[in-house]
Amino acid sequence: MKLSRRKVLALGAGFGAAALTGLSTSGIAFADEAATQAAIDAFAAGAEVGEGRISLTAPEIAENGNTVPISVDVESEMTEADHVAAVMILASGNPNPGVITFNFTPMNGVAAATTRIRLAKTQDVIAVAKMSDGSVFMDKKLVKVTIGGCGG
Amino acid sequence: MFSRREFLMAAVATSAIGGLGMPGQWARAAARQELSQSDLLDMDAYGNVTLVHITDLHAQLMPVFFREPSINLGVGDAYGKPPHVTGKDFLDLYNIQPGSAQAYALTSEDYVNLAKSYGKMGGMDRIATVVNSIRSSRADNMLLLDGGDTWQGSYTSNMTHGADMVEVMNALKPDAMTGHWEFTYGVDRVTEIVDELPFPFLGSNIYDAEWNEPAFEGYKIFERGGVKVGVIGQAFPYTPIANPRWMFPNWSFGIREEDIARNIEAARADGAELIVLLSHNGFDVDRALAKRVDGIDVILCGHTHDALPEPLLVNKTLLVATGSHGKFVSRLDLDVQKGDVKGFKYRLVPIFSDVIEQDAEMTALVEKVRAPYSEELARELGTTDSLLYRRGNFNGTFDDLICQALIEERDADIALSPGFRWGTSVLPGEAITVEDLHNACAMTYPSAYRSEMTGKTIHDILEDVADNLFNADPYYQQGGDMVRVGGMGYTIDPTKTIGNRITDMTLLESGEKINPESTYVVAGWASVSEDVEGPAIWDVVEDHLQKNPVVALEPNRSVKVISS
Numbered sequence: 204m205k206l207s208r209r210k211v212l213a214l215g216a217g218f219g220a221a222a223l224t225g226l227s228t229s230g231i232a233f234a235d236e237a238a239t240q241a242a243i244d245a246f247a248a249g250a251e252v253g254e255g256r257i258s259l260t261a262p263e264i265a266e267n268g269n270t271v272p273i274s275v276d277v278e279s280e281m282t283e284a285d286h287v288a289a290v291m292i293l294a295s296g297n298p299n300p301g302v303i304t305f306n307f308t309p310m311n312g313v314a315a316a317t318t319r320i321r322l323a324k325t326q327d328v329i330a331v332a333k334m335s336d337g338s339v340f341m342d343k344k345l346v347k348v349t350i351g352g353c354g355g
Numbered sequence: 356m357f358s359r360r361e362f363l364m365a366a367v368a369t370s371a372i373g374g375l376g377m378p379g380q381w382a383r384a385a386a387r388q389e390l391s392q393s394d395l396l397d398m399d400a401y402g403n404v405t406l407v408h409i410t411d412l413h414a415q416l417m418p419v420f421f422r423e424p425s426i427n428l429g430v431g432d433a434y435g436k437p438p439h440v441t442g443k444d445f446l447d448l449y450n451i452q453p454g455s456a457q458a459y460a461l462t463s464e465d466y467v468n469l470a471k472s473y474g475k476m477g478g479m480d481r482i483a484t485v486v487n488s489i490r491s492s493r494a495d496n497m498l499l500l501d502g503g504d505t506w507q508g509s510y511t512s513n514m515t516h517g518a519d520m521v522e523v524m525n526a527l528k529p530d531a532m533t534g535h536w537e538f539t540y541g542v543d544r545v546t547e548i549v550d551e552l553p554f555p556f557l558g559s560n561i562y563d564a565e566w567n568e569p570a571f572e573g574y575k576i577f578e579r580g581g582v583k584v585g586v587i588g589q590a591f592p593y594t595p596i597a598n599p600r601w602m603f604p605n606w607s608f609g610i611r612e613e614d615i616a617r618n619i620e621a622a623r624a625d626g627a628e629l630i631v632l633l634s635h636n637g638f639d640v641d642r643a644l645a646k647r648v649d650g651i652d653v654i655l656c657g658h659t660h661d662a663l664p665e666p667l668l669v670n671k672t673l674l675v676a677t678g679s680h681g682k683f684v685s686r687l688d689l690d691v692q693k694g695d696v697k698g699f700k701y702r703l704v705p706i707f708s709d710v711i712e713q714d715a716e717m718t719a720l721v722e723k724v725r726a727p728y729s730e731e732l733a734r735e736l737g738t739t740d741s742l743l744y745r746r747g748n749f750n751g752t753f754d755d756l757i758c759q760a761l762i763e764e765r766d767a768d769i770a771l772s773p774g775f776r777w778g779t780s781v782l783p784g785e786a787i788t789v790e791d792l793h794n795a796c797a798m799t800y801p802s803a804y805r806s807e808m809t810g811k812t813i814h815d816i817l818e819d820v821a822d823n824l825f826n827a828d829p830y831y832q833q834g835g836d837m838v839r840v841g842g843m844g845y846t847i848d849p850t851k852t853i854g855n856r857i858t859d860m861t862l863l864e865s866g867e868k869i870n871p872e873s874t875y876v877v878a879g880w881a882s883v884s885e886d887v888e889g890p891a892i893w894d895v896v897e898d899h900l901q902k903n904p905v906v907a908l909e910p911n912r913s914v915k916v917i918s919s
Contacts (some may be wrong), residue, residue: 261828262609266595272567347831349819
């Protein structure tokens with residue numbers, strides 16, 4: 204894309220729209236729900252995906268879709284017998300939903316991580332934790348990608 | 356449609372105290388047209404802490420006319436609940452007599468006639484009288500808190516980069532403030548001012564974008580009446596989205612409720628017995644926040660410019676909405692015992708400029724900061740036969756005028772004017788001065804752009820802005836109104852989801868439907884983009900007024916609102 208979306212659309216209205224249009228018309232194929240689900244299934248390796256223990260922090264509306272800060276925390280004693288083995292981050296609406304997988308050992312002491320990710324459009328960001336006993340927990344958050352609003 | 360349940364809950368909380376709600380005394384006095392300053396101000400002190408709140412002054416130093424909205428729709432859980440109650444419904448809900456002083460101050464009902472009877476509201480010298488009067492009896496118990504949007508919104512604030520407001524507010528001696536439009540003076544100017552402020556600028560949710568660490572003090576503990584009060588500041592969460600991020604690229608915002616929770620915990624650990632959130636979130640965000648975050652005793656709400664005559668109780672949190680443009684000052688007296696609020700007494704003090712005395716020192720200071728610009732401020736650009744105002748979800752006559760100017764001066768098919776909620780009103784028959792015009796558009800990124808857009812892009816823009824206003828989850832709302840559109844009509848269903856709200860986009864002149872594939876010339880202003888070219892919007896409107904010196908607007912029926 205030669206024209207920056209922000210410029211074109213911001214010019215459009217001072218607060219206008221269409222982060223989605225900018226990209227979707229450029230011909231990139233977006234991941235569908237099936238691809239995201241397949242990634243979760245592969246990570247879970249047959250375990251039931253539960254709620255709780257993991258919490259994902261992300262902005263409700265991204266200030267800049269190109270670099271969205273997210274962080275993830277998992278409640279765990281982080282002992283040899285019971286610790287977080289890995290946390291996978293997915294961006295369900297990106298061309299490729301896989302973002303990053305953090306691997307942990309008891310040596311980490313806590314299971315927490317922060318990174319910045321690029322989001323092509325409004326979508327759910329998903330964090331899945333796998334514990335050392337094979338159990339799996341998930342949290343997700345809708346992050347809106349917009350050019351701006353008009354607060355006033 | 357709406358219930359009084361939440362108010363009844365508030366009433367229960369104060370039943371032992373009495374005196375909550377509409378100050379009956381000034382209601383009766385107003386009915387007799389003999390409102391006096393003591394009717395507005397006298398209140399027996401209660402408890403050990405007095406919070407005085409002002410917010411969203413938008414740099415209005417002088418008394419103003421400001422018409423409240425006649426349309427302010429709530430969606431999701433906020434449907435039909437205050438502040439999404441207007442006009443006659445508002446009067447019924449709060450038992451306000453039509454034609455009374457409260458009716459004039461709080462609604463748009465019969466606005467022009469009542470404006471002529473009751474006069475302008477606000478003015479920093481009248482506000483100073485109120486603040487000083489409370490301070491004279493409650494100095495050791497009182498905190499004066501400024502909710503932000505204080506430094507922007509007038510000709511003089513724009514010319515002085517906020518210096519006029521900073522000087523005047525320093526004289527009023529607030530204990531803390533937070534902000535939103537303040538940031539549009541840019542990182543250097545804001546830093547320069549904040550470093551010199553004699554009180555803290557609090558922002559629990561402002562982060563250094565590079566290092567992802569707090570950029571401002573999040574909270575401060577004050578001791579008043581023997582009570583340690585923790586005041587947490589919450590700047591407008593979507594400042595970098597609703598306003599140009601390039602002006603303050605190093606600061607990141609967001610709701611960051613986890614930081615509020617963390618700061619509550621830290622303040623309590625420091626001994627705070629009362630937690631106050633000085634908020635620029637917007638009312639619906641604050642209402643949602645009060646349900647989600649425990650431990651906030653009082654939220655002083657701002658941003659969405661709502662004025663409510665009673666606090667709203669949400670779980671254990673009192674929400675206070677003080678209005679805007681200096682029309683009101685809130686006084687909340689609290690009895691705090693062992694870390695608990697045992698009771699409260701509240702008064703929304705309306706600043707009737709003809710009733711409340713001027714504080715001589717403040718009058719002199721305001722005159723001093725305005726003096727260099729007095730001639731230009733008073734310069735007349737035209738007159739209006741129609742009431743000019745801005746507030747309302749879909750349109751306001753001041754924006755009708757701005758859109759008309761954009762279409763004619765910039766030779767466009769369609770005009771877009773942002774749904775700002777600031778800007779004062781001009782009564783029919785009055786001159787439109789430079790001051791009036793700048794009250795509606797004074798800002799640091801005023802360029803009027805002209806560009807070609809496809810019908811699809813215009814639709815996407817309208818959908819995006821509509822979602823900022825009508826997303827059923829308040830955390831995704833940005834607190835402005837709908838972008839005002841000139842030259843084009845449309846139908847909107849606020850209850851739908853993004854992409855599905857806007858239909859029937861039609862060029863008004865030809866009646867032709869907007870074609871997604873066709874290209875249209877669009878003129879607008881206040882783009883958040885960095886390199887926008889075009890004349891300042893006030894020059895565009897002034898040029899238009901020069902050619903059309905008498906403004907007479909037809910009722911705007913170009914937006915049709917439906918509900919599924």
